Amino acid sequence: MANAPVQRMSQLMAKTLRDDPADAEVxxxxxxxxxxxxxxxxxxxxxxxxxxxxxxxxxxxxxxxxxxxxxxxxxxxxxxxxxxxxxxxxxxxxxxxxxxxxxxxxxxxxxxxxxxxxxxxxxxxxxxxxxxxxxxxxxxxxxxxxxxxxxxxxxxxxxxxxxxxxxxxxxxxxxxxxxxxxxxxxxxxxxxxxxxxxxxxxxxxxxxxxxxxxxxxxxxxxxxxxxxxxxxxxxxxxxxxxxYELKPVGADGVAALEEIPTPDTPTIETLAAHLGVPASATLKNLLVKVDGEIVAVGVPGDREVDLGKVEAHFAPAAVELVTAEDFVGRPDLVRGYVGPQGLDKVKYIADPRVAPGTAWITGANKEGLHAKNVVAGRDFEVGEYVDVVVVQEGDPCPKCGTGLKxxxxxxxxxxxxxxxxxxxxxxxxxxxxxxxxxxxxxxxxxxxxxxxxxxxxEQSADEKGLCWPAEVAPADVHVVAAGKALQTELALDVSEKLRAAGLRVLVDDRAGVSPGVKFTDSELMGVPKILVAGRRSAEGVLELKDRRTGEREELTVDEAIARLTA
Amino acid sequence: MANAPVQRMSQLMAKTLRDDPADAEVxxxxxxxxxxxxxxxxxxxxxxxxxxxxxxxxxxxxxxxxxxxxxxxxxxxxxxxxxxxxxxxxxxxxxxxxxxxxxxxxxxxxxxxxxxxxxxxxxxxxxxxxxxxxxxxxxxxxxxxxxxxxxxxxxxxxxxxxxxxxxxxxxxxxxxxxxxxxxxxxxxxxxxxxxxxxxxxxxxxxxxxxxxxxxxxxxxxxxxxxxxxxxxxxxxxxxxxxxYELKPVGADGVAALEEIPTPDTPTIETLAAHLGVPASATLKNLLVKVDGEIVAVGVPGDREVDLGKVEAHFAPAAVELVTAEDFVGRPDLVRGYVGPQGLDKVKYIADPRVAPGTAWITGANKEGLHAKNVVAGRDFEVGEYVDVVVVQEGDPCPKCGTGLKxxxxxxxxxxxxxxxxxxxxxxxxxxxxxxxxxxxxxxxxxxxxxxxxxxxxEQSADEKGLCWPAEVAPADVHVVAAGKALQTELALDVSEKLRAAGLRVLVDDRAGVSPGVKFTDSELMGVPKILVAGRRSAEGVLELKDRRTGEREELTVDEAIARLTA
Known part of the structure; x- marks a missing residue:
């Protein structure tokens, strides 16, 4: 296949912009x-x-x-x-x-x-x-x-x-x-x-x-x-x-379930503060609807439920959060005080952290009351164990237990x-x-x-712009004519020689665009090598710049061609 | 880019069929x-x-x-x-x-x-x-x-x-x-x-x-x-x-319009036979609906209307043929006896062959009657001239008048x-x-x-099958192992050598498929050169066949490679 022609920026549909597009986040x-x-x-x-x-x-x-x-x-x-x-x-x-x-x-x-x-x-x-x-x-x-x-x-x-x-x-x-x-x-x-x-x-x-x-x-x-x-x-x-693997623990020493008054503690934070315990000692029970049926999801009080994981588990059924309307006519569901020990009419799934034998403080299914010493497998049954929590930095590696990054x-x-x-x-x-x-x-x-x-x-950009690896870059070299007719002539001449040597060449031959704008554009566009025809063009000397490192060196035309085709 | 690997037919998703697919016309x-x-x-x-x-x-x-x-x-x-x-x-x-x-x-x-x-x-x-x-x-x-x-x-x-x-x-x-x-x-x-x-x-x-x-x-x-x-x-x-250019003719010598009884002549064929004139002496008036409005299209009686041209002329409006229902409540439209000289309520377009001054036999807009000496521009007006006839072999070249092919x-x-x-x-x-x-x-x-x-x-096929030009063919050479292990070994060996020499190679290494079936398939598939490892494989001699000409010659492996890479 023939070498691709030199691409002149004066004819190229590639308008650069100084400002980020308004809707761009990444x-x-x-x-x-x-x-x-x-x-x-x-x-x-x-x-x-x-x-x-x-x-x-x-x-x-x-x-x-x-x-x-x-x-x-x-x-x-x-x-x-x-x-x-x-x-x-x-x-x-x-x-x-x-x-x-x-x-x-x-x-x-x-x-x-x-x-x-x-x-x-x-x-x-x-x-x-x-x-x-x-x-x-x-x-x-x-x-x-x-x-x-x-x-x-x-x-x-x-x-x-x-x-x-x-x-x-x-x-x-x-x-x-x-x-x-x-x-x-x-x-x-x-x-x-x-x-x-x-x-x-x-x-x-x-x-x-x-x-x-x-x-x-x-x-x-x-x-x-x-x-x-x-x-x-x-x-x-x-x-x-x-x-995570399910690891049941012994619960022989745990006292019997006991209800405790906890007025005005509808959230984990208020509950933990009221009782002076860490949130991790409490059991949070999130209610969702799976194809319209209410399901409760149990996780430690300090952990978030990953709804994506719940959805993946029940797919292709649709998963939604409950709304106030779903509590109407359901005296078994006491908002803010739900506990698994009284939920006979709803399916209960839990994270493996709520393993058999673990004891929890959780809702007593009565307004203003919680229960403590609520033991999984003794005071309530988990219908199914599903990994549903959002994994956090420092969670144990499932293989060796070390904190994850x-x-x-x-x-x-x-x-x-x-x-x-x-x-x-x-x-x-x-x-x-x-x-x-x-x-x-x-x-x-x-x-x-x-x-x-x-x-x-994403990975290769720096503060100046794109910075492509050689094999995927849109050109091997970006030749910049930084000056007037003399510089443009040299830039076009060396571009043609580089093309003949088998390189893919982009040349900035735009008239009426300042060298500063051209330099900024060349860095934004990210071709790995930038060859500038500037001050010393009359002597046939160009400046070769490495886009990534910023290293520069002055070279004659022949040296530049030799360097770039090496 | 590295040479493409040799493509083995034993692994290729390209099942050939003996019979044409049932729904194939071309x-x-x-x-x-x-x-x-x-x-x-x-x-x-x-x-x-x-x-x-x-x-x-x-x-x-x-x-x-x-x-x-x-x-x-x-x-x-x-x-x-x-x-x-x-x-x-x-x-x-x-x-x-x-x-x-x-x-x-x-x-x-x-x-x-x-x-x-x-x-x-x-x-x-x-x-x-x-x-x-x-x-x-x-x-x-x-x-x-x-x-x-x-x-x-x-x-x-x-x-x-x-x-x-x-x-x-x-x-x-x-x-x-x-x-x-x-x-x-x-x-x-x-x-x-x-x-x-x-x-x-x-x-x-x-x-x-x-x-x-x-x-x-x-x-x-x-x-x-x-x-x-x-x-x-x-x-x-x-x-x-x-x-075609519109060429008006003089109509000074044409007698006045005259109605003539023509019972049972609702078609051009019956009319021409009844009067003993060629169909080309009659004027055919086709009725169509353009976005619901009736339009009459006039062409010489021996020519067909190209509906595609009528559609193209009126696009984007939709063009339909009239049906019996369209004549209900329209005494001005007499089915089978329509003539342009009485059509005040419909738009009339005509082919340039119905040029001003030309005289025609056409419908008299009365059941069982036609009119003769009906002159365009004298007895009726053409609203617009549009080229609407189906062009026929022998029609004059619009540029020089010679009969077209x-x-x-x-x-x-x-x-x-x-x-x-x-x-x-x-x-x-x-x-x-x-x-x-x-x-x-x-x-x-x-x-x-x-x-x-x-x-x-379409253009390159012959009675045996496809026959690709070299630059578009799926391979440069189709190597056929026509025999047992010896032939397959030679075929694979020469294939690899051809690949190393830069050729794109398809090799028929299928086991349990007869040489006859492989030859038929190679001709159907249409790679320009076919190289057969057959009878003389033990001596290292192959047969090179040109798919198009059918020319064959026996060559050693080295000769075959030299010939194919020449």
Whole structure:
């Protein structure tokens, strides 16, 4: 392929802005807009301008090369998909309002694919008939659609976004484990080549081990995920996925349940202050409605309930908080004084910290009264133990007990052993070695391609602007003509020589723009090397600046070309 | 970039079929499905399997390189678009049922982009402020959506399809002409590199010249377009676009209008037979409804009305044929005996063949009566002349008068000088050289990328199957192991050597598949060179076959590599 032509900024659609866009909250959003890489077309719907498209294509190429290297076959499936297969797996309904649904002119139901498990399953059902046709890994790099309730953070969480999704098909569990391992390696290579700092975290993890799903998380302040890292052992997990082992304790020495007057103590804080005990000695009982039925959720008084975890537990049922109306006609539910020992008519779930044998101060189900010495398993039964608390910095590592460290991160990849869920729903069998049909087992694997661009922007930016790693940068070198005709002539001349030497060149040849503005723009735009034709242009001397380190050196044209192509 | 790994057919998702798919009408549809390149996911919605994706990507790469070469800047806009800009230009309604419309979770209106004039206009409005920022050409390669009434012909006319669309922005008409000329050259290079036989046809053309829109048509039996070619001069046009100059004739010698009894002659055929005149001497008056209003369309009795042309003339108004009900309560409209000389209450349009001064036999607006010597401009007035007849083989060239030749063709590209329509609707101005705002003038240019794959399949196939030009083929060489372990070992060995030499290699290493089936498959799949490890494998001798010519020669491994890499 021919070298790309030199890109002149005088002709480039990449207008830089001095000010952050008003609606931007996170760094990558601000910088990608200010540097002229992207523009908002609608809420959560983005246009990639020329420089942004170059970075996006570079990420895409790296992902493609590493997928090809593990023998994955690239395909391209439609983005608009028929309802029927998603009906068969239940996802047409389960997705709820996040799914973009539409009708065609004949009234047929379609959706915009959020992921493509169903269609890939049908492709393999059509294509593979024997165990000899497997294993196979298929992938595509394609726009995906999710109608987020609150699209935010720029291209970090759009409603249309570019994703690499792949799917593996095996007859045996060992094969699936191998396809999974291949993806894990490929993802490590991709993120290393991208220059991203990342951690591989168990997505469903705990003391019991057995990880079938891992997330690749890139630490960044703008991240929507929180991950926990053990400073002592190799444990790392999304806090949403951390589970603790249930550890019952002996309660032989605990006195009998006793009700105590606690007037005007409807909150944990007022109760703990009144009794002079730590909040952790009390049991908080949060009421929620699950598909309209009231459920109580018990956690230690000093801990918050993670509603996302409650929702995940009851999914696809809908979870809501109770309102004043829900107490009407329910004398068993005394607002502010709920305790599990009297709740015969509601389901009670609790965090493993409320283990059998633990004793608590909690509501007495009577206005102005609490109860102490309320023992789990003796005075009340927990219907089901579910990890529902918000994990905090310093919580014990589920593996070794050391206090965990927490960080914000962006999920840039996810690998998942699906098993036979989709093959069961869509009846994907192949003929096995013994001549009988074998149900196929699947894996599903994703990389957020457009999101990776935002993650890179987040991680590599400094106070001056973007600062791309070399392999994804929109150009290898940003040549700046800082002066008048002489400087512009030199800049264009050296740009053409650099292009001929195989480099991708962006040149700031704008007339009527001051050197100061050009320098500021070059730092904002973040090409790794900046070559300035300035004061000493008449002598043929240029200044080469490293965008990251700020190091500068003066070089002749030939020296500059030699240095840059080294 | 590293060489792509050798693709083994034992692991490839590309199942070939012996029989044509039941719903396939056209050659490319049959062959692309049978050779395992594409699969239907829903009506007009296609999945590209690995070999199909490779061909599609090759076409995409060629288009990209030639667009880059004319200085066009690649961007990527969303496929899901907000209603407002399309409302501003009127296209939200004008598109009718062809537009996929959908709502988001908040009830906001969106569409799936059929083309992106509006959004590109807004991008440039945001990015360009001065004449110095122009001219600019922006392009993208992206899925487009059109809800066709009758999706047919496989990927030739899908409801989701891959398109290169570009848009030029200039301040002056001369600039637009230049941007248009650049596209015309780039398209010629693209289609030449693709190995497509094509013609550039005026899309709105006629004797008066002044072409502002041209189509690139690839002759093929499966084409939905018909184009006319002059054997004498350089005139070529889509028949839909041919217009004739109006040539009034003298009518001094024509006798007065006379009504003649013509019982039982409600059709042109019965009338011409009854009177013993050619059908061309009669005037046919077709009644249609335009947004509910009746309009009569006059053409010579031997010609057919092209309803598409009538629709195009009245667009965006809807055109329907009249039904029996429309004659109720209309004594002025006598079914089978309509003539323009008594039609005071309906609009009358006519083909230029019904020029002023021409005399006709036509209906007398009375049951069982016709009129002769009915002269246009004397006995009736034509409200508007519109070219509405179906162009026929042998019709005169509008430029030189020679009989035209007609052919079926696939529209693979279209270039169009839009002018200021979108800039007016969305108020796109830049500051001109004189310091005053200048309205921008635009061009719009498309290449059907997925359609080009189908056009290539149509044009290059022979009775054995597909037969790709080298630059778009899914591989450079298809190595066939025709035999047992010895042949497979040699085939894999030579494949690896060819890959190392930089070739893209597909190898048929399937066990348990006969040589005959492998040969048939290799011819169906259409890789240009086929290298067979067969009878003389023990001696290290292979057979190299040219897919198109069928020429064969026996070569050693080294000779084969030298020949293929030459």
């Amino acid at each position: 760094l990558s959003h601000k910088l990608l807009v200010r540097a002229g890489y992207v523009r908002r077309t609608a809420a959560g719907i983005w246009s990639w301008l020329p420089l942004g498209k170059k970075v996006l294509s570079n990420v895409e190429r790296i992902v493609r090369e590493e997928m090809d290297a593990i023998g994955a076959q690239e395909v391209l499936l439609p983005a608009i998909l028929p309802r029927e297969p998603y009906e068969a797996t239940g996802r047409w309904d389960e997705y709820g309002p996040e799914l973009f649904r539409l009708k065609d002119r004949k009234g047929g139901d379609y959706l915009l694919g959020p992921t493509h498990e169903e269609i890939f399953t049908l492709i393999v059902k059509d294509q593979a008939s024997s165990y000899k046709d497997l294993p196979v890994i298929l992938y595509q790099i394609q726009n995906k659609y999710r109608d987020e309730a609150r699209p935010r953070a720029g291209v970090l969480r759009g409603r249309e976004f570019l994703m690499k999704d792949s799917y593996s098909f095996d007859t045996e569990d060992e094969g699936l484990a191998q396809s999974y391992a291949l993806h894990r390696q490929a993802y490590q290579k991709v993120f290393e080549r991208l220059g991203l700092d990342y951690r591989i975290c168990a997505a469903t993890a705990g003391a019991m081990g057995g990880s079938k799903s891992e997330e690749f998380l890139a630490p960044a302040g703008a991240g929507e995920d929180t991950f926990a890292d053990c400073p002592n052992c190799d444990f790392a997990a999304n806090t949403e996925a951390i589970t 927490l960080d914000r991160a962006i999920e840039i990849g996810h690998i998942f052993q699906l098993g036979r869920k989709y093959a069961d729903a869509l009846k994907l069998d192949v003929l096995g070695q013994n001549g009988k049909p074998v149900r196929v087992t699947m894996g599903s694997y994703g990389i957020g391609v457009s999101r990776a661009v935002a993650a890179l922007a | 050659l490319s549809h049959k062959l692309l499905v049978r050779a395992g390149y594409v699969r239907r996911t829903a009506a007009g919605i296609w999945s590209w399997l690995p070999l199909g994706k490779k061909v599609l990507s090759n076409v995409e790469r060629i288009v990209r390189e030639e667009m880059d070469a004319i200085g066009a800047q690649e961007v990527l806009l969303p496929a899901i678009l907000p209603r407002e800009p399309y409302e501003a230009t009127g296209r939200w309604d004008e598109y009718g049922p062809e537009l996929f419309r959908l709502k988001d979770r908040k009830g906001g209106d969106y569409l799936l982009g059929p083309t992106h004039e509006e959004i590109f206009t807004l991008i440039v409005k945001d990015q360009a402020s001065s004449y110095k920022d122009l001219p600019v050409i922006l392009y993208q390669i992206q899925n487009k959506y059109r809800d066709e009434a009758r999706p047919r012909a496989g990927v030739l006319r899908g409801r989701e399809f891959l398109m290169k669309d570009s848009y030029s922005f200039d301040t002056e008409d001369e600039g637009l002409a230049q941007s248009y000329a650049l596209h015309r050259q780039a398209y010629q290079k693209v289609f030449e590199r693709l190995g497509l036989d094509y013609r550039i046809c005026a899309a709105t053309a006629g004797a008066m010249g002044g072409s502002k829109s041209e189509e690139f048509l690839a002759p093929a039996g499966a084409g939905e377009d018909t184009f006319a070619d002059c054997p004498n001069c350089d005139f070529a046009a889509n028949t839909e676009a041919i217009t 007609l052919d079926r063709a696939i529209e693979i590209g279209h270039i169009f000088q839009l002018g200021r329509k979108y800039a007016d609707a969305l108020k796109l101005d830049v500051l001109g050289q004189n310091g005053k705002p200048v309205r921008v003038t635009m061009g719009s240019y498309g290449i059907g990328v997925s359609r080009a794959v189908a056009a290539l399949a």
